[in-house]
Amino acid sequence: MTLPRADTRVTYPAQTVTGTATVLHVAPRVDAPGTAQQVVLLDESCVHPVDAGWPDQGPDRAMLQHGDAHYPIVDCIVAATDGSALFLGRDIPVSKGTEGWSFVVAHVIEADAVLSAGDTVDLTVDADFRRALSVGHTACHLASLALNRALADRWKKEIRLDGLGQPDFDGAANDASTIRESGSLDSYRLGKSLRKKGFGTDGIAAALPDLEAAITQTITDWLSTDAAVHVERDGELLTDRRSWVCALPEATVRIPCGGTHVSSLGELGQVRVTLTVADVEGTPVLTMETFATPTA
Incomplete structure (x- = not known):
């Protein structure tokens, strides 16, 4: 599955608490051993993530919906990718703006959620x-x-x-x-x-x-x-x-x-x-x- 080569569009700066997005990538979370979770990358997000560089404001509480299925977003983290691997939070090895890297919002949900690249999902933030x-x-x-x-x-x-x-x-x-x-x-x-x-x-x-x-x-x-x-x-x-x-x-x-x-x-x-x-x-x-x- 190809990782995104562009930064996530974000709408939360305008106080947005709902949105519709397209799934770009789904993969098991590898930075937290012992957890049965997966990471979902979207083309757009209204969910505020925590940034490891200056983690003053934590992640929003939010829900991801696909059809009739509702998946709580248990964490939301700034991540980065060079197109071949995904690095979450403190594992990011480069600074923002580094050529060849994309910075994305990683939505963490439980591993039993069924999602695929190309799916359309709805996001709802706890207002x-x-x-x-x-x-x-x-x-x-x-x-x-x-x-x-x-x-x-x-x-x-x-x-x-x-x-x-x-x-x-x-x-x-x-x-x-x-x-x-x-x-x-x-x-x-x-x-x-x-x-x-x-x-x-x-x-x-x-x-x-x-x-x-x-x-x-x-x-x-x-x-x-x-x-x-x-x-x-x-x-x-x-x-x-x-x-x-x-x-x-x-x-x-x-x-x-x-x-x-x-x-x-x-x-x-x-x-x-x-x-x-x-x-x-x-x-x-x-x-x-x-x-x-x-x-x-």
């Missing part, structure tokens, strides 16, 4: 779960911008600025990010490399309550504007560049992002953050949790 992740992802971007603002006076050297013209602490220090249902979790290393860049860490633990209040108030002010949000993309393929765009009062901000988002800030309802600092193997790590209470 409530998708919305919860979209709320969490938009709230995460707002929190990162508000965190940059709250920490701006701690920089003693010039560094790269964010979309609002503020020192980009999030870009300089973010170690990991996880999008949750209606929230997020981000960690920032406050080590030597950050201090060499000019960031002052003295007294930051004692300042956490004031920082929390400032970040939450900034986000609250932005939410009150009900500013428009959308995903801007260069094309319809999985590897085409995409950005989160939000018309904040200070400026329209663009942040490179492959995830899903709401249409306006008003959908987030209320958002609050909590901050903690802990020692991790000798390095202080700042953790920011974001919690949204979205509108119905």
Whole structure:
């Protein structure tokens, strides 16, 4: 069976939760020993996959239907192929854009499903779960911008600025990010490399309550504007560049992002953050949790 030689077309950036597609390839999953699963590649997908390169937003929950048969999609992963073999997630040996390689959405279903190349299938995404992740992802971007603002006076050297013209602490220090249902979790290393860049860490633990209040108030002010949000993309393929765009009062901000988002800030309802600092193997790590209470 021939593997696809083109990237998957994706529709989830436009908040699509249903779609019809053609099966291009079906094969047993080989990257997870002991599982009886198979991988289905389609020409188009509305299902958001997890990307091993930056796995902040996990996969959608979704169903694949062929005729009267319904198959739960138990995982959805970015994969890559050179036309002769398929590599899933962390097994991908090349970076996106490598000549001769295609990046595809791998829909994982149980091995007893009966599908063949050329079949037409319907996809249905769990819209409530998708919305919860979209709320969490938009709230995460707002929190990162508000965190940059709250920490701006701690920089003693010039560094790269964010979309609002503020020192980009999030870009300089973010170690990991996880999008949750209606929230997020981000960690920032406050080590030597950050201090060499000019960031002052003295007294930051004692300042956490004031920082929390400032970040939450900034986000609250932005939410009150009900500013428009959308995903801007260069094309319809999985590897085409995409950005989160939000018309904040200070400026329209663009942040490179492959995830899903709401249409306006008003959908987030209320958002609050909590901050903690802990020692991790000798390095202080700042953790920011974001919690949204979205509108119905």
